[in-house]
Amino acid sequence: MAARKKSSGAEAPVLWERLERPTAAPRAALTPQKIAAVAVRVADAEGFAAVTMRRLATELGVAPMAAYRHVAGKDDLWALMVDQVMTELTVPDEVTGxxxxxxxxxxxxxxxxxxxxxxxxxxxxxxxxxxxxxxxxxxxxxxxxxxxxxxxxxxxxxxxxxxxxxxxxxxxxxxxxxxxxxxxxxGDESRRALAPQMTYLMETGRYPTYRRYALGARRKxxxxxxxxxxxxxxxxxxxxxxxxxxx
Incomplete structure (x- = not known):
């Protein structure tokens, strides 16, 4: 996904190169970062399948094609979403081992x-x-x-x-x-629901070690x-x- 895409015989800049390019124009109201933030919010609430360009356009209050000026397609969108949540993943600098x-x-x-x-x-x-x-x-x-x-x-x-x-x-x-x-x-409810299947399998005698786990484990x-x-x-x-x- 990081590979350059061919465009009219020339290599098009990758997403991150486009975002890091300096520009003299005023910062647009709609940005890849805003698109990513909304996409993450929708995915968190409703699941990944709910994230579509049309849904994002509705949430952002823009025309469906407006988002495509910043995000070329689903690969770019996934990358922006992942990069957005990765800001949450940090380990203090003093941790060195x-x-x-x-x-x-x-x-x-x-x-x-x-x-x-x-x-x-x-x-x-x-x-x-x-x-x-x-x-x-x-x-x-x-x-x-x-x-x-x-x-x-x-x-x-x-x-x-x-x-x-x-x-x-x-x-x-x-x-x-x-x-x-x-x-x-x-976990207790799920085990009760699955008990008939588990009981049959354990009573075959084929899984003695698993049976010992099932009966003796305390951290299920x-x-x-x-x-x-x-x-x-x-x-x-x-x-x-x-x-x-x-x-």
């Missing part, structure tokens, strides 16, 4: 995705390149740099953490939506604990690679 930096961004990313569940619905979230996403990636890669990993391994470690964060939080968002769609207000509904424990497992693996605990 690689483990603390990556853990801080991971916890912040989960919180951000829970605030904006539509992030889990983007068709290709890992390929939406924006200045704020790149800044977050740069900070994490810089924290990993200098610990004995070559650049390929360093990137693989960074991507492993981010893949875990996205996958785990995407599952959490999907579970919340599934419970809401079925009218289940708690503690999503934050589950996320952080899984995250620490990933970070522990990186610690083995770098030979320290990230301090």
């Amino acid at each position: 690689w483990r603390d930096v990556l853990r801080g961004y991971a916890l912040g990313s989960r919180a951000m995705m829970l605030r904006h569940p539509w992030l889990a619905q983007l068709p290709a979230p890992h390929f939406v390149l924006t200045p704020n996403r790149m800044a977050a990636a740069e900070r994490q890669l810089a924290a990993l740099d200098g610990h004995g990993m070559d650049t390929d391994t360093m990137m693989a470690a960074f991507r492993a953490v981010n893949a875990y964060v996205h996958g785990a939080t995407q599952s959490e968002v999907a579970l919340r939506q599934y419970m809401e769609d079925n009218g289940w207000a708690s 509904d503690d999503a934050a604990w589950q996320f952080e424990t899984g995250l620490d497992c990933v970070l522990d693996g990186i610690a083995v690679r770098v030979g320290d605990q990230g301090r």
Whole structure:
């Protein structure tokens, strides 16, 4: 999505280059930033599918084609929306250890995705390149740099953490939506509703370890604990690679 698009035989400037170009003209009342803010608000309230150029034009009080002067299409719109919410993702400058930096961004990313569940619905979230996403990636890669990993391994470690964060939080968002769609207000309600299926499967005797979990687990509904424990497992693996605990 960051690639330059061909236009009349020449390379057209990418979205971020267009936004950073100085201009002598007065700042327009309608800007890409305003479009992004409204798009995020609509997506937060009604889901990603509700965000259309026609809906945005209505919310902004402009003609449908007016937004296209600032946003070329859905790829630009996704990028602007992602960049907008990425401003919420920060780790204090005084945090410097690689483990603390990556853990801080991971916890912040989960919180951000829970605030904006539509992030889990983007068709290709890992390929939406924006200045704020790149800044977050740069900070994490810089924290990993200098610990004995070559650049390929360093990137693989960074991507492993981010893949875990996205996958785990995407599952959490999907579970919340599934419970809401079925009218289940708690984990206990969902387990009661699914009890006939689970009982049959457990009574086959084929899943003894899962049965032990089902009967003995005490943190089934503690999503934050589950996320952080899984995250620490990933970070522990990186610690083995770098030979320290990230301090």
